[in-house]
Amino acid sequence: MIKIATWNVNSIRARKERMLAWLDDRQPDVACLQETKVTDDAFPEQVIRDLGYEVVFHGQGGYNGVAILSRLPLEHPARGLDDGDDDAQARLVAATVKGVRVISVYVPNGRAPGTDKYDYKLAWLSRLRRYLEARFDPDDPVVVAGDFNVAPDDRDVYDPAKWEGKILCSEPERRGLSDVSDWGLVDSFRLHQEGGGYYSWWDYRMLSFPKDRGLRIDHVYVTRPLARACTGAYIDREARKGKGPSDHAPVFAELDL
């Protein structure tokens, strides 16, 4: 069994000590990270390798940035959407672990419906769908894990009425996400949890975490052959507690490979 986690760390430099302690404590076999917010020359590669992880990263200054950490050998690293369009934002990195293609994604936040950033988000989701179509078959073992910045349905929102039509919840975003998953991906969390009230992100403001006003926007999607091998899925709320947390909690999937 291997444990795959996805975690938006909100700056790997600000989160370094917490992240190293988390790796040591939780021992994920594979960790997909988002919002590392560092250029590749400043990525804290050695301290991660010292914990026994191989690592591939794709960053930029100040914003975005993604990485994959693995205790098993990482093969065939690839960075970016590589679709010929403008790809200046570091939001996707991929590598193969134990025959599984693992893709760490940081979907654009989108700011608010009607903005340029929102349009970019919708376009990015359709580029992700084409990325999968062009490279894989839905019967291949593929994991797409990351911060999707979309709550798939109202179970994933603490106050659906308040969030209706808002960023992270609007119908076009949900359609954009389901268009990606309709290619052949299953939300591993929903293989094991039916109900609402499970969240992966809480705004830093207004005591959102203590009040549990969160959204489930971080996901580990898997293709069908891996869905059959998925023996567990959960959100690591402990990592959101205490002093100096990321605003996101890690999300885990366990695969019997």
Place this chain on the structure above:
DNA sequence: ATGGTTGCTTAGCAA
């Protein structure tokens, strides 16, 4: 309707 917080970069933006 606004503001609340954190991180990057240094006043303002992004989330």
